[in-house]
Amino acid sequence: MPSPLTKAVIPAAGLGTRFLPATKAMPKEMLPVVDQPAIQYVVAEAVAAGLHDVLMITGRNKSALENHFDKVGELEQVLTAKGDLEKLEKVKYSTDLADLHYVRQGDPKGLGHAVLRAKMHVGHEPFAVLLGDDLIDERDVLLTRMLEVQSERDTSVIALLEVDPAQAHLYGVATVEPTDDDDVVRVTGLVEKPAPGSAPSNLALIGRYVLRPEVFDVLERTEPGKNNEIQLTDALQEMAGRDDLGGVHGVVFRGRRYDTGDKLDYLKTIVKLAADRDDLGPEFRDWLVGYAATLNPHGDDSGAA
Ligand code: G1P
Numbered sequence: 169m170p171s172p173l174t175k176a177v178i179p180a181a182g183l184g185t186r187f188l189p190a191t192k193a194m195p196k197e198m199l200p201v202v203d204q205p206a207i208q209y210v211v212a213e214a215v216a217a218g219l220h221d222v223l224m225i226t227g228r229n230k231s232a233l234e235n236h237f238d239k240v241g242e243l244e245q246v247l248t249a250k251g252d253l254e255k256l257e258k259v260k261y262s263t264d265l266a267d268l269h270y271v272r273q274g275d276p277k278g279l280g281h282a283v284l285r286a287k288m289h290v291g292h293e294p295f296a297v298l299l300g301d302d303l304i305d306e307r308d309v310l311l312t313r314m315l316e317v318q319s320e321r322d323t324s325v326i327a328l329l330e331v332d333p334a335q336a337h338l339y340g341v342a343t344v345e346p347t348d349d350d351d352v353v354r355v356t357g358l359v360e361k362p363a364p365g366s367a368p369s370n371l372a373l374i375g376r377y378v379l380r381p382e383v384f385d386v387l388e389r390t391e392p393g394k395n396n397e398i399q400l401t402d403a404l405q406e407m408a409g410r411d412d413l414g415g416v417h418g419v420v421f422r423g424r425r426y427d428t429g430d431k432l433d434y435l436k437t438i439v440k441l442a443a444d445r446d447d448l449g450p451e452f453r454d455w456l457v458g459y460a461a462t463l464n465p466h467g468d469d470s471g472a473a
Pocket of ligand 1: 279299301302338339340341360361372373375400401429
């Protein structure tokens with residue numbers, strides 16, 4: 169059954185301080201992952217799941233995001249005149265990708281607050297939220313499955329990933345009960361970034377959500393939580409106890425997820441995705457294997473080219 173959902177919300181108002189100075193004048197969402205800005209993968213993922221109406225929650229310093237998805241007539245003319253159709257295609261791809269809308273967050277009061285800014289645009293229908301720091305490999309299925317579970321169970325759906333327990337404090341963490349679907353769990357509790365060693369499970373929320381619109385009413389009365397910010401996790405904790413709102417279910421994702429929000433993980437993401445590319449991969453892998461062989465894990469001079 170095709171999902172009736174059409175809307176995706178992408179919070180993109182964060183300051184990106186982990187990537188300073190690269191992000192001093194450029195949004196972190198524009199950092200390239202191989203040769204596309206990170207945000208383009210996320211918009212493409214929403215569109216691939218049938219969500220063509222994309223609302224970005226932005227802030228100051230984010231005009232490059234709007235420009236990237238806008239038409240650049242002059243560039244198109246130059247490439248057309250040169251007959252460089254391959255590059256022309258790449259330039260037009262992001263322009264034609266989705267029906268994009270923008271709203272500014274104003275005060276940076278947290279992820280829950282950012283999502284609440286989508287209330288007017290979304291209205292009374294379920295919608296997806298995609299966080300830009302998490303990239304899901306396009307060969308693996310997550311969002312489509314979440315949309316399916318949302319419509320079958322009339323619930324709100326989060327994406328869960330089993331993580332190393334030592335890393336659980338970096339995420340929202342869920343306690344769950346099994347359902348009759350192998351990859352679907354019922355969420356009984358949620359906690360945002362528990363103190364190290366105190367996480368109730370190793371099932372971490374990754375940045376994909378399909379939410380019933382009642383989440384807006386809950387967010388409106390959600391008090392600031394972790395880091396004194398209005399947390400989406402806290403609103404979903406309330407939703408989980410509300411059977412009248414369909415509760416919250418989790419889809420346990422067992423595919424490839426890349427984290428671009430952390431410097432080291434960002435580097436790993438680029439290496440993995442470049443190695444997998446048909447055009448760059450063969451040559452890059454050859455070089456990488458040779459280079460890796462010259463490395464001393466403890467950091468002494470490698471002498472590698
Ligand atoms: C956000 C959410 C957190 C979730 C994480 C996934 O945190 O608040 O619950 O686990 O995204 O990437 P952030 O990493 O933006 O601080």
